[in-house]
Amino acid sequence: MQGEVKAGRYELMKEIGRGGMGVVYSARDSRLGRKVAVKLLPRDLTHSPELQRRLAQEARAASAFTHPGVATVYDYVDEPEDNIIVYEYVEGVTLRERLRSHRFTTEETLDIGMQLADALAAAHERGIIHRDLKPENIMLSPGSARSGQVKILDFGLAKFRHPLSSTSQGGDASTAGSPASTAAGTLIGTVNYMSPEQLEGEPVDHRSDNYALGLVLYEMATGINPFVGKTPTSTIANILKQEPPPLQQRNPVAPAELGRILHKCLRKRREERYQSARELHVDLSNLRRDLVEPVRQTHSLEVRVPLEIPRALARTLFLLIQAGYLVMYGIFFVLHKGPGAARFGWGVELERWLFIWLFLAASFGTAVRLYLLSAVGFDYYDTGRLFRQMFFIVLAFDGAWSAAPLLLYQKLGLIVFLFIPALAYLPFSQRTLVFSAYFASGGRTSGVKTGSSV
Template sequence: MELIGRRFGHIRITDVVGQGGMGDVYAGYDEKLDRKVALKVLHAENRLDSEARERLLREARALSKLDHPNICRIHDYIESDDVDLLVLEYIDGQTVQDVITDQKLSRTEKLRIAVSVADVLVAAHRLGIVHRDLKPENVMLTRQGEVKVLDFGLARWLNLMSSSKRIHIAASQDVIAAAPARVVPLPEESDHEWLAYADVKRESTSVLPRYDSSRSQLQQGRRFLKTEAGVTMGTPLYMSPEQARGEELTTASDMYAFGLFLQAIFTGSDPHPLGLTAREVILRAARGETVAVEGVSGDIAALINRLKQFAPADRPTAIETVARLRFLGDKANRIIRRAVAALAVFLVIFGVWRYTVDLSRERARAVKARTEAEKRRTQAEDLIEFMLGDLADKLAPVGRLDILDDVGDRALQYVGSLKPETMSASELTRTVKAINQLGNLRLQQGKKAEALALFKRSLALASEAVRKAPNNPDAQRMLGETRAYLDRSAGVPPAPGGGQDARTPRP
């Protein structure tokens, strides 16, 4: 059925942006409100399926109840003679799965995404809505960096009045944790067909295809599993044990999937090994077996492992998880902020002290003051060296060099307050080292112009140090290093012979 160019009221369909097993997603234009929209449309054959139409309507109702900035908003639901359309907010960006594959996320960004998605679960669970298909492909990042959770097509309201299962309302969060009404045996434990999944035992490639191990990700495992009637059950890679077993799902099922989501974004790997069949993934999921969490901090690993607990009651709620993620995000920042504050206070005190000392007074007092000034300056420069050197080296791999911006600015103010003509060669050499570290930090941050200006300032001071002490090896070495930094920032290739001539001052 060709829909491009058709109008439904004031909505005009302009393009196809995605295709799925149950329907397609189109781009459209709202001529009345002058905005771009997305439209989810059922395939023609699925429109005759009452369950498929009910699922689309259920998604519309779920989205209409969930007013949250991190959820893809619904604009309208249209029923025409030949097609049903869900009119949604148009999101211009990438899925989190695409970003993970490209390895573009810093630890700070990962935590921000995690908090946003967990906050969506808080909002949904408060209304008794279970997403049932949370995965990196269903979370998008807009060009402005906003997080958007998509696809509530599998979402279900938990039945508060059901007499077939016991209901427990969690005191810390007004959400439902329903005890399962039944337990479906695993395929290997029963001679009967596993009703939750069609043709599992026959491994029909039309329903449960074997994974292609040559791919970098388990693309096949990201597909929905369907029954013979075409009912979407979920995505194998991110199923909770109870979902894989065909048991009753609760908000805790979403939290298990969220744990696998965290594992994917923080480790960059899927929660199940490559090269498995869909049946093998389902069996692993039903037993609560996943790849071990490796390559992340202990705090993050501990949270993921709590979320992956086999028993639903042992998993933290969405509210608990949001609080923990925010704490982890603030933890590193608190340490750095305290260090930055200590450095700032120290530099301010040092500056005030330095400029209030009258070195022109009696000789004994002047000598003592200079000794104290040199001592404090040495302490300040040691602290700057640590912040811009060792700490910068530790922050660079996790993409957190931006934390040192305030340190760099204050260090630059401090260096600018110094008077080279009053400083000895050794003092100038230490200052040159501090400026070079700041310039190197700016280079790592991609601020080439700032780095170049810093290295030029450093070169002038290094040359002055050599002029004052021509035979001082430290001054000579620092002059050579500064020239190398300056050449590198200007894009000049290193001199032949390893730059030995750099130790000789330029005329």
């Protein structure tokens, strides 16, 4: 199909997406000389009346309003051999692709959630319910997590209802009698992100979309969909019966207010959820502002990164320091079996206390080093904030360990006192490296983004 020309002007270039009821190609509009995205039916289903109807429904729904958070429809072609929708071409990756390789910070989750809630509110106010919101149908343009645009795609399962006023606080909207409506009792959508009422075959309304958005944001904040089971049947049972784990159980650094917002989205009874996406948008915006406000109040000048080096290099140096500590601890445990094993000529009592001091520092320090190796090595989100919180613990153990050169006093003499300040300075070097790695990159950590230093 690549290279074919549709409707006399759209030359298909490359397949960029495929779903149950359509295939999406990047294409060139020869008439206007621009790149577009063309959605068409799979070749073996081209003549399916039901899929043709749904494609037309999608075109009507996506073109019924204009919003920065929804891909714009340029054209719809309904010809015997060509049933296609022409969309604007959106650069970027889907949220599903980003979730596979990226852990979102609280600020990133809020920024994306605000855009999605605003787009859904615009659709709901025009009587359009998406019914299939999921990470695969959300496109992130380059930089979306900070300042780029988020786009909702695929209105193929959208349902038309009476428009919802921007001040509506809920209540069931009545079915508009459009051919796009789906009879109650029909299971339609993606099971993993369906609301309880969808699974039970009840008529859906805008609050089903609010549920799906809350589930998407929960997955962004924790890295998992809390309801997914081993089989579709177990997933359905979880959605209907189980409550999601508290957000802070999955993400200890997430604000309690974010947990409250998401759990309100995920209530089983739609009457207990947000009654409009606009209301959800307000709460997300307020939380985002609350996270930024302390920075404005306490930092009149821009915080400068103390050491500007590539993020990957900063992380590598940090990991090497942790490995170096583990090597030193290992040497200590191997060469010094107990009090009195080292001879300084300062008295047995002093040697005993020095050994106990270093043994404790090495024992507890080993646990700290292994934790930091895993956190930074696996690039755990919010590492900067966690390191800031435990910095004084690290400083205490490293300060104690800086006495280790005294073990070599008998062999090296006074020169060992040159090594003591070097070891004492290492924790501050680690602090600088973490700051560089997790601040200069734009903050893969909400700790520094709220004005806290590490």
